[in-house]
Amino acid sequence: MTRRLLLSYLSLMALVLLALEVPFGFVYARSELNRFSHTAELGAVTLAAVCEEKLEHGLASDLPQLARSYARRTGSGVVVTDRRGIVLTDTTTPTTVGRNFSSQPDIAAALSDRPATGISHNLAPGGKVLFATVPGTSSDTVPCVVRTLYSLDPLAQKVHATWTALALVGLGVLAVVALIGFALARWITRPLRALDHATRQLADGRLTDPPATDRGPPELRQLATSFTCTASRLQHLLRAQEAFASEASHQLKTPLTSLRLRLENFEPHLAPCAQHSLDEAIGEVGRLSRMVQGLLALARLENSATTPEVIDLDAVVTDRAAIWTAFAGEQRVDITVAGTRAGPVWAVPGALEQIIDNLLSNALRVSPPGTTITLATAPAPTDNGRTPPMAELHIVDQGPGMTETERQRAFDRFWRATDAHHDGTGLGLSMVQRLTQASGGDVTLDAAPHGGLDARIRLRPARVTRTRKHPVSRAGPPHLARAGSADQEHGQVRLLGDGAGSRARTDSP
Incomplete structure (x- = not known):
């Protein structure tokens, strides 16, 4: 300015x-x-x-x-x-x-x-x-x-000398005006620079250096004062929400766990005809527990301002595919990695693992035995000057797919397909979208060419790499962590198993 x-x-x-x-x-x-x-x-x-x-x-x-x-x-x-x-x-x-x-x-x-x-x-x-x-x-x-x-x-010659003198006088006047104007412009914009710096701090989550309210023109002083008041109020609200999420996480888990234990204790004393109702009640308590955890995870995610970092997309894809291969094998479903190397991308730390885990969990729910789930990566295309190039990750299943209306609503919180099973929370895809957007990318659901669903994640590349064939992984390591509890380093978020696109009953990992 x-x-x-x-x-x-x-x-x-x-x-x-x-x-x-x-x-x-x-x-x-x-x-x-x-x-x-x-x-x-x-x-x-x-x-x-x-x-x-x-x-x-x-x-x-x-x-x-x-x-x-x-x-x-x-x-x-x-x-x-x-x-x-x-x-x-x-x-x-x-x-x-x-x-x-x-x-x-x-x-x-x-x-x-x-x-x-x-x-x-x-x-x-x-x-x-x-x-x-x-x-x-x-x-x-x-x-x-x-x-x-x-x-x-x-x-x-005399006229030319006069023109030269006029030009020199004009340049001298412009030089003096430039010095005065630069000093005046710096004086005017100094509060704006302070406001910009404070806004960046506030966007990062905490305002440690509020703008001065006694510098610059009166209008900017008033603006700085209003901004400081607003920022203080927002920080107070954010701290209150963070405190609520922390308290609720502790206060809600204990009674839900106690309720489930009490329901399980009823099992020896119930007639066989009531056993099915007890199982349904225990299942609903479990789903309520997962839903609470999902809501708290989304609240922590929305209240935190995490800066994206450079993450190796290919390494994360290979790692998650290896972990999920054994669980997919129990359902006679193959997981393959294909495509070309995508290279490093910008992503919130821990976000890629949660995104892939949630999408693989949903895909495994709807994949019939004998089918394949494909993780295909693609590098960022050459910049055409119109749209920024983005690296892509496709997670394609061979399940029944979703209608266009369902794909449009799939990212809404708590939404599930009409024939989805009741053990889903409807929060998994919402968290996938939030994590992708926080990383500076986007996620869409498309119909796969040969049936099923194609979840496409687009992320900003950290640098352009030469493409080469990605190694295909069909078998996981012998030692596997429990994939159904994909606890991450940031936020300790578990798979929500939203079941938004579920059409066939399978045991979720």
Whole structure:
């Protein structure tokens, strides 16, 4: 903003200088030309009177000396003709003596007792000259005509010097205005820079350096005061929400766990006909527990401002595929990794693992035995200047898929398909979308080309890498952690198993 303010000051001053100096320069050049013409005409009139006197006394032989003397004194060229236009003397071209110049316009006008003054390109060799042609008019007839020729180079040099002086003055004024404008712009924008710095701090989660409220224009001081009050209020609300999430996480887990234990204790004392209802109640308590955990996880995620870091997408995909392969094998479902290396991407720490785990959990719910879940990575394409290039990860299953309406609503909180099982919470895809957006990317659900669902995650690449074939992983390591409890380093978020696209009952891992 400092640069724009400075440019506005300089542009305004430049317009003022142009409006003042350009007309002044043209007026000065015009006045100098008029003065020069008037001086030349007066000199020619004086010389014509002397030449007329010489001719009246029969001293025509003195005219060449008189003309040369005048020419040396004034730096001009002199031509004198008689009453018929015959050249008596010419200091510029002596060979024209004796010629008849009565046909030339300025000589003809002077012979008709009309002085002529102007600029011509043809009266003297060497370019443009100022001429002043006047008659001797002390008698009724025109006894002689005097033409004086002046080079315009001295006048042009004088005018150019004036233009140069005006330009230097203008540059000097602009330099002074630039210094003053820069100081003024810095004074005006200093509170704005402080506000920008404070806004960035607030976006990172905590305002440690509030903007000063006693600097800059009054309007910006008031803005800084309002911003500080607003930021303080927001920080107070965020701390209150964080405290609520922490307390609720502890206070809600204990009674839910106790309720489940009490329900399980009823099992030996119930009639066989009530066993099914007890199982349903225990399942609902478990789903309620997962839902509470999901809501608390989303609250912590929305209240925290985590900065994305460079993460190796290919390594994370390979690792998660290896962990989930054994669980998929129990359902006779294959997990493969394909595509080309995507390279490093920007992502919130721990987000990629949670995204992949939730999407694989949903895909495994709906995948029939004998099918394959494919994790395909693709590097960022070449930047076409219209849309930023994004690396992609596709998680494609061969289940029944989802309708277009269901795909549009799948990311809504608590939404599940009408034929989904009741053990889902409807929060998994919502968390996937929130984690992807926090990483600076996006996620979409598309219909797979050969049936099923294609979950596409797009993330910002950290750098462009040369593509090469990604190794395919079909078997996991012998030692596997419990995938159904994908606790992450950041937030300890468990898989929510939202079941939004579930259409067939399978035991979730």
